[in-house]
Amino acid sequence: SGARNVTLKEVNLQYDEVLNERRGGALSLRQLVLISPRDGAPRVGWHRARLSVRGRKDWKQNTTYTVTVLPGISDLRGNVDKAGFQLVFSTGPEIASASVSGVVFDWSAGHPAPNALVEAISHPDSAVYIERADSLGRFTVAHMPAGSFTVYGWLDANNNQDRDPHEMFDSAMVTLKDTARVELLTFIHDSIGPHVLSVDVRDSLTLHATFDKPVDPKQPFDTAHFTLRAADSSVVPIKAIVSAREIDKQRADSASRADSIRARTDTAFRRQYQAQHRLPTDSAARRAAHRAAELATLTPSKPVPVTEVLISIPAPLTQGA
Numbered sequence: 001s002g003a004r005n006v007t008l009k010e011v012n013l014q015y016d017e018v019l020n021e022r023r024g025g026a027l028s029l030r031q032l033v034l035i036s037p038r039d040g041a042p043r044v045g046w047h048r049a050r051l052s053v054r055g056r057k058d059w060k061q062n063t064t065y066t067v068t069v070l071p072g073i074s075d076l077r078g079n080v081d082k083a084g085f086q087l088v089f090s091t092g093p094e095i096a097s098a099s100v101s102g103v104v105f106d107w108s109a110g111h112p113a114p115n116a117l118v119e120a121i122s123h124p125d126s127a128v129y130i131e132r133a134d135s136l137g138r139f140t141v142a143h144m145p146a147g148s149f150t151v152y153g154w155l156d157a158n159n160n161q162d163r164d165p166h167e168m169f170d171s172a173m174v175t176l177k178d179t180a181r182v183e184l185l186t187f188i189h190d191s192i193g194p195h196v197l198s199v200d201v202r203d204s205l206t207l208h209a210t211f212d213k214p215v216d217p218k219q220p221f222d223t224a225h226f227t228l229r230a231a232d233s234s235v236v237p238i239k240a241i242v243s244a245r246e247i248d249k250q251r252a253d254s255a256s257r258a259d260s261i262r263a264r265t266d267t268a269f270r271r272q273y274q275a276q277h278r279l280p281t282d283s284a285a286r287r288a289a290h291r292a293a294e295l296a297t298l299t300p301s302k303p304v305p306v307t308e309v310l311i312s313i314p315a316p317l318t319q320g321a
Contacts (some may be wrong), residue, residue, distance in 0.1 A: 003089040010054035011067050011087060017075040029161055034068040036141070039125040042162065050263045062092030063127075064143045070132060088143055100180045101140040103298060104133050104153035106168065107185035108214035110304040112137025116186070117156045119163075120174075121147040124283030130161075136294055148175050153184030185300055187214060204316040226311055231321065239312045 022028065030044045045052035053067055069085040079103050088095065104116035118139045120129040133139040133153070141151075154169035156162075163169055168186040190213075197212040207228070221241040228236040 001087045001089065002095065004093055004095065006089045006091050009058065010052050011089075013051040013053065013069065013085070013087075015049045015073075015075075017053070018048045019046065020076055020078070022076045029073070031161065032070045032072045034066075034070065034130050034132065034161070036066040036068070036129045036131060036143075037063065037127075038130050042280070044049075059091045062090075064088065064090045064092075064096040064145075066131075066143050068131070079177060096143045096145045097150065098144045098146050098176045098178055099140055099142040100144065100149065100151055100174055100176060100182060101138070102136045102151075102153075102182040102184060104139065104170075104184045104186060105298075105300045106155065107170070107187045107300055107302075108305045108307060110300060112298045113153070113155055113168075113186055114152050114157075116184075118184070119152045120149040121152070122142060123150070129229075135297060138298075146175060148173070151182050151184070153186055155186055183301055187305065199311075201317065205313055207311040207313070208308065209311060210308050213305070214307050217303035217305050219306070221306075221309060228311065228313065238315055239314045241306070242310050242312070243306050254265060256308050 019029075028044070028047055029051065030042055033042050033044050033051075033053055035042045035053065037060075038055070040056040042191070043052075043054050043056065051069075059065060065088070065160060067089075069081075071082045071084045072080060073084075074080040104113045104118065106110065113116055113133065114135045114137055115177040116133040116137060116139070118131050118133060118141055120141045121127070122129070122145070129141050129144050129149075131139050131141040139153075150171055150173055152163060152169060152171045154163050154167050157167050158164065165187070168184045168188050170184040172182045172184060174180045174182055192213075194211045194213050194215050197210045199207055199209045202208045209226075210245045221243070223238040223241060226238055228238055230236055
């Protein structure tokens with residue numbers, strides 16, 4: 001790694017054991033290899049304890065390449081390489097040093113998108129630099145030249161390393177001198193408006209409505225947007241429309257504050273409260289707790305799209321009507 005003026009036609013990765021030709025949930029070894037910049041699906045050859053890797057065409061001149069072997073390669077006994085491997089080389093005299101980093105979010109869910117794919121497409125030559133985000137949606141596309149790029153992040157649902165119309169994605173423009181940072185808020189892009197998918201009664205004064213797709217968070221909800229009718233077609237007045245996520249968040253915050261206050265004065269409850277919030281001693285549970293804590297700190301900068309609303313009415317619903 002770090003070699004310059006490379007003239008070899010392919011990268012050869014020699015392992016200390018015979019590799020399983022199909023492993024890690026991938027359809028083929030090709031899906032565990034990324035070449036950046038890419039010119040299509042990489043060509044990956046299996047030679048027992050060796051992998052040969054090359055692009056669809058020959059390496060371009062004066063270009064820095066990054067070859068990434070993702071975690072998932074295994075030996076014949078099923079022992080999996082969980083770390084992966086990365087090799088950087090240049091077909092010219094210099095290694096490019098610019099990079100773009102950031103976080104890919106599943107915007108409608110309000111949390112990072114683990115293992116999302118990221119592409120940075122240069123202008124005007126359309127070179128495609130690619131990288132995979134980590135388990136917390138964080139990514140760095142490194143070893144890029146300076147210039148103008150469109151950065152795409154998407155959830156590769158079918159694991160084919162291509163952006164498909166039905167997959168959640170987002171994009172951003174960056175002008176890269178040395179480093180840049182972007183936030184990618186992925187969602188499904190289509191031309192069909194949202195519809196109410198279901199409605200259920202939460203209590204006698206509240207209806208819970210769910211949409212069939214996320215609604216723009218800038219969309220103001222007004223009582224004029226909804227109509228509630230009785231069996232005789234008479235209109236039932238509506239008092240207010242509120243995002244269900246906001247209501248549930250307020251309740252959770254309120255409950256957390258109440259527990260914290262009670263723990264200051266109630267000794268028995270304080271011991272129980274501290275036990276619940278103490279980091280687990282088991283290493284696996286501790287790692288999971290750390291990951292959950294990290295996930296909680298990574299939130300989109302923009303409001304999360306609405307998927308549910310609560311419809312409140314001024315008078316109780318009549319039982320059995």
